[in-house]
Amino acid sequence: MQPDETARPSVTVLVTGAGGPAAVSVIKSLRADPSVRLVAADMDAWAAGLYLLPPDARTLIPAGLDPDFVSVVLARCAALGVDVLIPTVDAEMRPLASARAEFAAAGIEMMLPPARALDLTLDKLALASCCAGRVLVPRTEPFDATLDPASWEYPVVVKPRTGSGSRDISVVVSSQELAGMERSVDFIVQEYLPGEEYSIDVLADAAGHVVASVPRVRARVDSGVSVAGRTIHDPGLENFGAAVATAAGLTYIANVQARRDTAGRPALLEVNPRAPGALPLTMASGVDMPRLALDSLRGYPLPRHVDFQETAMVRFLDERFLDLSEVQKLAA
Numbered sequence: 317m318q319p320d321e322t323a324r325p326s327v328t329v330l331v332t333g334a335g336g337p338a339a340v341s342v343i344k345s346l347r348a349d350p351s352v353r354l355v356a357a358d359m360d361a362w363a364a365g366l367y368l369l370p371p372d373a374r375t376l377i378p379a380g381l382d383p384d385f386v387s388v389v390l391a392r393c394a395a396l397g398v399d400v401l402i403p404t405v406d407a408e409m410r411p412l413a414s415a416r417a418e419f420a421a422a423g424i425e426m427m428l429p430p431a432r433a434l435d436l437t438l439d440k441l442a443l444a445s446c447c448a449g450r451v452l453v454p455r456t457e458p459f460d461a462t463l464d465p466a467s468w469e470y471p472v473v474v475k476p477r478t479g480s481g482s483r484d485i486s487v488v489v490s491s492q493e494l495a496g497m498e499r500s501v502d503f504i505v506q507e508y509l510p511g512e513e514y515s516i517d518v519l520a521d522a523a524g525h526v527v528a529s530v531p532r533v534r535a536r537v538d539s540g541v542s543v544a545g546r547t548i549h550d551p552g553l554e555n556f557g558a559a560v561a562t563a564a565g566l567t568y569i570a571n572v573q574a575r576r577d578t579a580g581r582p583a584l585l586e587v588n589p590r591a592p593g594a595l596p597l598t599m600a601s602g603v604d605m606p607r608l609a610l611d612s613l614r615g616y617p618l619p620r621h622v623d624f625q626e627t628a629m630v631r632f633l634d635e636r637f638l639d640l641s642e643v644q645k646l647a648a
């Protein structure tokens with residue numbers, strides 16, 4: 317506990333996506349702060365993270381793509397006395413960002429980066445051009461009529477400009493194969509990066525000053541989720557994460573993904589402008605990103621720099637046993 321924490325006014329924080337590991341890690345972090353009252357939200361009454369909190373701190377909300385999502389969340393935040401909203405679901409980011417002023421008028425702040433940073437991270441082509449010249453960026457072009465398959469070295473990667481969860485990604489091995497594919501401006505062609513992959517968790521304060529940059533390596537992945545991994549001290553990667561966050565103007569917690577090229581140099585894959593699912597590893601390494609990010613959002617100064625220790629993590633499923641009525645009551 318920070319020395320002055322008991323004297324802080326209390327704050328009510330709503331964390332969305334309670335069924336996912338990112339929300340669970342944010343809840344685990346913030347519940348250690350005695351000035352924080354937490355509320356967990358999800359679209360599904362079976363979302364595990366809801367049950368980390370008492371019954372009056374659980375709430376169901378629509379999916380991010382539902383036309384009623386923003387109005388329901390705003391009304392719910394007002395009813396529950398929420399001061400800060402922390403979204404952890406990709407599909408919620410844009411709708412919430414476009415309603416930022418409405419929420420602010422109701423006294424509710426969002427832990428979201430500025431609109432420009434959000435736009436950049438949701439568009440892998442725009443992000444690549446923004447970061448070119450600041451960090452190494454793989455050759456990236458829109459998959460439109462102007463793309464010349466003969467000008468590329470193979471393999472290449474074809475993936476959506478705005479995508480997540482590795483959906484619709486293909487590795488294309490020849491110019492003939494690429495020439496035979498249907499072109500779409502919603503897709504990009506990218507140089508294939510054959511080397512080791514890193515997730516760099518970056519914490520920037522509310523003004524965008526980078527306070528910590530923590531590279532992680534996934535040791536084992538099960539169904540897309542990192543189930544074992546380690547943090548790694550590597551000044552090249554730490555500076556890479558910080559440079560990308562600064563170039564994109566990110567604030568609070570972001571996750572910069574990179575992979576080494578044929579020459580072994582880290583190059584940019586993408587950025588997720590939110591807490592990643594493997595955040596407990598970064599927290600255990602010495603950087604409690606959700607608490608520090610919330611402190612900055614609340615106007616408390618952060619240290620200029622927070623360092624970390626290399627740490628390894630293994631993960632397993634855990635159980636909570638409930639009276640069935642607890643789930644049924646929420647779903648009703």
Ligand SMILES: Nc1ncnc2c1ncn2[C@@H]1O[C@H](COP(=O)(O)OP(=O)(O)O)[C@@H](O)[C@H]1O
Pocket residue numbers: 454473475479480481482483485506507508509510513573575585586
């Ligand atoms: N240019 C590339 N070279 C090698 N692997 C890639 C490349 N682009 C994507 N991948 C692989 O596909 C995964 C998902 O791609 P990414 O750009 O992170 O999109 P998503 O938003 O779907 O996570 C990456 O983690 C990486 O393993």
Ligand SMILES: [Mg+2]
Pocket residue numbers: 481482573586
């Ligand atoms: Mg990714």
